[in-house]
Amino acid sequence: MSIQITNITKTFGAFTALKNVSLTIHNGELVALLGPSGCGKTTLLRIIAGLEQPDPGSGPVLFHDDDVSTQSVRQRRVGFVFQHYSLFRHMNIFENVAFGLTVRPRKFRPSKDEIRDRVHALLKLVQLERHAGMYPHQLSGGQRQRVALARSLAVEPKILLLDEPFGALDAKVRKELRQWLRKLHDEMSITSVFVTHDQEEALEVADRVAVLNAGRIEQIGAPEEVYDNPANPFVFNFLGNVNIFHCRAGEGRHQFGGHETKAFTSAAAYVRPHDIDITRHSAADAIAARVVHIAPVGPIARVQLVRQDTQEMVEAEITRQHYNELMLHAGESVFIQLRNARFFADDYSI
């Protein structure tokens, strides 16, 4: 089922959480809403679910071309996974998962046997069959999150909404669960939207990523698209580490290795650390720098340098192999070259 929202605005008192946001999510897609805290991503998710009402004058929320704006959260029948799981603590795992089925009006309620079968099938899906009789406080965080997911899937929603689903888990469990979520989504092909502030999580799991900032969608696109072609400095900055080189027009060619500045009076070049090359030989487009600190961790080495001319800090990431070949030491003078840079007008404030 597709989701289409148009011109949604939401204010809480003097604070504007969403400004005129429009977004289309296709049937069967897995979309990430990515942004820093307070950017409005959770509010947007809650408006889709019907847990929050947009301001008057906002456009409609459509599910598969049906206007659900006036429907209550109960009528919209979406699956919603809360950040803190929100399991019913006085019910055991079986009762938690069965809840959505047992509250149905008698006419639509499956029989006791059917409910039992369906709950056990779901618990099997989330690999918690043997935990049916336990209570939420007896489970680990990752297990609780899987129960929350099974509970939301029990009502067979056409749309699954997840609010920071892995936010409260430790790094290793997080990684396992997000791969598992991707697999689950591929098997069930249920339209899913999840909120996250973790760019790695969004880029790894989602079909498309919507980057939000201060109540607006800055860019939406496939992970490689938003990473490789960020629409503005905010997206560039939010999706990974970045070096910013300020330059005046005309200065460009000399300093930025063949990268032309556009017709800005003042511009900044945005360069990812892995697009900075370190050499020992001077060249026309090379910048002299001094090595400050080296952190060789795993397959890459993070090198901190200071430009000799402007004293600006530069961060570079080179492969471990290249690092070994160079035999770098802190305090050495080297040259850096920019492989790839993007220019944005300098007056853009992040």
Next chain:
Amino acid sequence: MSIAYSQTNLRQTHSSSRGRWIPIVLTTIAVLFLGVFLMLPLAAVFVEAFRKGIGVYLQSFADPDARSAIRLTLLVTLMVIPLNLVFGVAASWATTKFDFPGKGIFLTLIDLPFAISPVISGFLFVMLFGLHGWFGPWLMEHNIKIIFAVPGIVLATLFVTVPFVARELIPLMQSQGTEQEQAALVLGASGWQMFRRVTLPNIKWGLLYGVILCNARAIGEFGAVSVVSAHIRGQTNTIPLHIEILYEEYNVIGAFAMASLLTLLALVTLAAKTLVEWKSKKDQAKAVIGGIR
């Protein structure tokens, strides 16, 4: 080794001449205070009640006026508790799960009966429903008696016990937040299903605790009830009012016999309260371990 070391250290601190006496002195003061001001009067009630033997003691309850007072107290309590239960749950539900203008004033008003003297509470009702009160003439015309009758006693008791359930539930429901209720709604529960299957089980101990306190106050209320009751024997006397009358008539055994009944009820209440506290703490501990709000 390190544990043994720190224990020795602790003992040394305690055995320093100053440190040794402070806990003993403080404990003695506390025990003496408890004994003189709590245990002694409590014992006195029963000693006085049984002074002339158990036969005379039991005789006190055979008196029709005494029986009527007990019946009236039970009737008032049985009416006040359900009303306060419904109001308390509704008020705490409204103030913790929703935002509305005037919420602060509403919360303050709930505490009003705590702040003003019970005697004043009684007079408020006399002023409203008494013969010369605002609605007095109208009530007279329609032959409805509130003041100096049972309805007045119920109203006065209701007024002084209003805060108990709500005061107990509001902080509890505030700390629990609304996420579980939202989860229930998303899963398709109706408002009533959400309340019965999610909210109520989460607040049951707090609710019971509030009801116990409310019950204790309803049984023992003197001031407000004294104003609106005409102290008519066998009709508008509750247990506390009846005790006063008996005592003023120098019927010491009767007064203390009735007092012992109230005291016993108080002890039962205390035990129930402790049990509920213990139970709810256990539940809360579970929730904390579980990390669920």
